[in-house]
Amino acid sequence: MNGKRINIVICIVSLLAGFTACGQKTDTKNKQESREAKQLLQGVWMDEETESVAFRMKGDTVYYADSTSVPAYFKVVDDTLYLGSVGNHIEKHMEHVLWIKNQNNEVLKFVKTDEENPDIMFKQKNTEVQTLTEVLKRDTVVFYNGMRYHCYIAINPTKYKVTRQAVNDDGLVVDNVYYDNIIHVSIFNGNQQLFSSDMRKNIYEKSLPQAFLQQAIFNDMTFNKVDDQGFHFDASLCIPEEASCYLIDQVISFSGKTSSRLLEY
Numbered sequence: 675m676n677g678k679r680i681n682i683v684i685c686i687v688s689l690l691a692g693f694t695a696c697g698q699k700t701d702t703k704n705k706q707e708s709r710e711a712k713q714l715l716q717g718v719w720m721d722e723e724t725e726s727v728a729f730r731m732k733g734d735t736v737y738y739a740d741s742t743s744v745p746a747y748f749k750v751v752d753d754t755l756y757l758g759s760v761g762n763h764i765e766k767h768m769e770h771v772l773w774i775k776n777q778n779n780e781v782l783k784f785v786k787t788d789e790e791n792p793d794i795m796f797k798q799k800n801t802e803v804q805t806l807t808e809v810l811k812r813d814t815v816v817f818y819n820g821m822r823y824h825c826y827i828a829i830n831p832t833k834y835k836v837t838r839q840a841v842n843d844d845g846l847v848v849d850n851v852y853y854d855n856i857i858h859v860s861i862f863n864g865n866q867q868l869f870s871s872d873m874r875k876n877i878y879e880k881s882l883p884q885a886f887l888q889q890a891i892f893n894d895m896t897f898n899k900v901d902d903q904g905f906h907f908d909a910s911l912c913i914p915e916e917a918s919c920y921l922i923d924q925v926i927s928f929s930g931k932t933s934s935r936l937l938e939y
Contacts, residue, residue, distance in 0.1 A: 711750035714769055718795045721844060722783035728844045730796040741802040743848035744837070760839075760847040782845045803851045805831045806891060806914055814897045816905075823868075825897050825905060826860040838889040838914050852914045855892045861905055861926060869930040875911055881936055882911065882920055889913045895924065904928055908937070 715731040730737045736748045736757055746758035754761045755774055762782075766773035770786045789795045810829040815822065834854040842848045860870040875892040882890075890911045898906040904927035912919040921937040 705751050707749040707751050711767065712748075714767070715748070715750070715755075715772070718787045718789065718792045719772060719784040720787060722785050727796055728784055729846075730792060732792075737796070738842065738846075738848055739796070740842060741799040742804060742850050743842055744801050744851055746849065757846060758849060762846075776841075776845045777847055778841075778845070780845055801851060803835060803853055804914070805853045807831055807855055807893070812896070816897070816900050818900045821863060823900065823905070824862045826858075826862075827895055827897070827907075828858040829894065830856050830858065832856050836889065836891050836914070840915070850914070852891055857892055857895045857909075859895065859907065859926065861930075868928060869926050871932075873909075873924075877932075878909075878911065878920075878922060878934065881922065881934065886913065886918065886920070887911070890918075890920075893919065898923070904931075909934070 712731075712734075716733075718730045719728050720726060721728050727739045729739060731748065734747055734749070735745050737745045748758075749756050750764070753764045755764050755772075756762075760777065762774040762776055764772075764774055765781055770788075772784045772786070774782050774784075776782055787795050807829055809831065810827075812827040814825045814827075816825065817823070831853050832855060834856075836852045836854050837849050838852065839847055840850050854875065857873045858871070859873060861868045873892070873895070875887060875890065879887055890913050893910045893912040895907050895909045898908050900906065904925050907924040907926070909922040909924045910919050911922070918939075920939050923935050923937050925933045925935075927933075
């Protein structure tokens with residue numbers, strides 16, 4: 675009988691512990707932001723050391739001093755300042771002082787200006803979407819098995835936007851926006867068109883990591899060689915302003931069918 679009672683007690687304690695754990699998870703997930711802290715953050719903030727303007731908090735949005743960073747929603751939950759989706763631990767926060775720790779565990783120190791008219795200190799700019807490649811055209815004449823072929827490549831910047839996370843000069847993680855490219859490839863045998871198509875980076879979505887593909891642009895494509903498989907082109911996809919690139923062997927057969935394989939990272 676005593677053994678049964680012990681088992682019942684253990685079960686009840688376990689159930690209570692389970693309910694408590696579930697409650698804690700719900701509380702964490704549904705934690706409310708601090709409106710008081712958000713109100714204290716309103717205004718123009720400068721780097722404490724250089725006294726250069728870093729950002730402006732206005733309403734629910736943080737605007738950065740450089741024109742390439744996208745404005746982001748911000749909030750304060752407990753001791754964390756969220757700029758977009760990135761959380762920064764608050765080391766110190768007073769009306770005119772803000773110390774936060776970034777993703778590299780560096781303490782960033784900012785002071786708020788006393789300027790009564792923030793528009794004088796901070797002139798809000800439209801976000802500048804960057805284009806990394808100008809319109810570029812290449813044509814190559816190749817011979818194979820006594821036949822003459824003409825390959826055309828045209829790189830065309832588009833209005834398709836790619837967002838990449840970067841660290842700005844103030845040590846904050848920000849989103850920068852770039853225009854992606856479409857690359858047109860045509861292959862002719864005399865007047866006969868063997869292939870003609872606009873190629874986008876999503877044709878490689880099964881070959882490349884999704885996280886990489888989201889931040890990468892279709893950077894370039896160059897003719898490599900022709901063999902019995904067809905025409906080989908080196909296609910490169912890169913994350914802007916980083917060394918992160920994938921090189922892909924893009925093959926177009928004599929019948930116009932496409933295939934690809936990863937060459938290197």
